[in-house]
Amino acid sequence: MKKTFALIAAILLFWNSLYSQNVGINNANPEAALDVIGDVIFRTxxxxxxxxxxxxxxxxxxxxxxxxxxxxxxxxxxxxxxxxxxxxxxxxxxxxxxxxxxxxxxxxxxxxxxxxxxxxxxxxxxxxxxxxxxxxxxxxxxxxxxxxxxx
Structure with a gap:
């Protein structure tokens, strides 16, 4: 029973980490949903x-x-x-x-x-x-x- 609980907890933690991470571009430690170091180009x-x-x-x-x-x-x-x-x-x-x-x-x-x-x-x-x-x-x-x- 303890192994099943541990397995479910591990799966839930892994799943949560996949979908709740911040994304960094040129940034190893993003502090927002999208954290960019550098310029961004928006085309006309x-x-x-x-x-x-x-x-x-x-x-x-x-x-x-x-x-x-x-x-x-x-x-x-x-x-x-x-x-x-x-x-x-x-x-x-x-x-x-x-x-x-x-x-x-x-x-x-x-x-x-x-x-x-x-x-x-x-x-x-x-x-x-x-x-x-x-x-x-x-x-x-x-x-x-x-x-x-x-x-």
């Missing part, structure tokens, strides 16, 4: 916006966390983004040559695709401006984390 992916109002802006077909927005021939609006996964962070770099407006909780958008700007107003990102958003699973909305005015 192009994404095309249409003229006018963009509902359910597709950030799922080409997955990235940093998008270079191009395409429109005039000022344009992103009313909503396709629903995300809790914690997903994306950055939109406006390289369209025109102003990009993000609508705050657009009434015509699906509730799970809405954007919360944090100002209770729409947010305008000029050409060469950047906005970073994170999907909040509890709110079930995209939340603006930061933005820049651009040039």
């Amino acid at each position: 992916n192009p994404i095309t916006a249409a003229d006018g109002i963009n509902y359910s802006f597709d950030i799922l077909t080409v997955r990235s966390n940093y998008y270079r927005v191009t395409g429109p021939t005039a000022d344009f609006t992103i009313a909503s983004l396709l629903a995300g996964v809790d914690g997903r962070v994306i950055t939109l770099f406006n390289r369209s040559g025109f102003s990009m407006q993000l609508n705050n909780e657009d009434a015509g958008s699906s509730l799970t695709e809405q954007i919360v700007t944090g100002t209770n107003a729409d947010l305008v990102i000029v050409n060469k401006g950047i906005v970073t958003l994170q999907y909040d699973g509890d709110e079930q909305k995209w939340i603006v984390k930061s933005s820049s005015k651009g040039a």
Whole structure:
């Protein structure tokens, strides 16, 4: 009986160590789920916006966390983004040559695709401006984390 208990305890400890370890990159002693010593590269992916109002802006077909927005021939609006996964962070770099407006909780958008700007107003990102958003699973909305005015 003692051998069986010891065997079960050993298996459980081994199983636990497999699934609860921190991962270190260039780090022999990781202190977080992912602990990196060195640089990290996040590649830019192009994404095309249409003229006018963009509902359910597709950030799922080409997955990235940093998008270079191009395409429109005039000022344009992103009313909503396709629903995300809790914690997903994306950055939109406006390289369209025109102003990009993000609508705050657009009434015509699906509730799970809405954007919360944090100002209770729409947010305008000029050409060469950047906005970073994170999907909040509890709110079930995209939340603006930061933005820049651009040039």
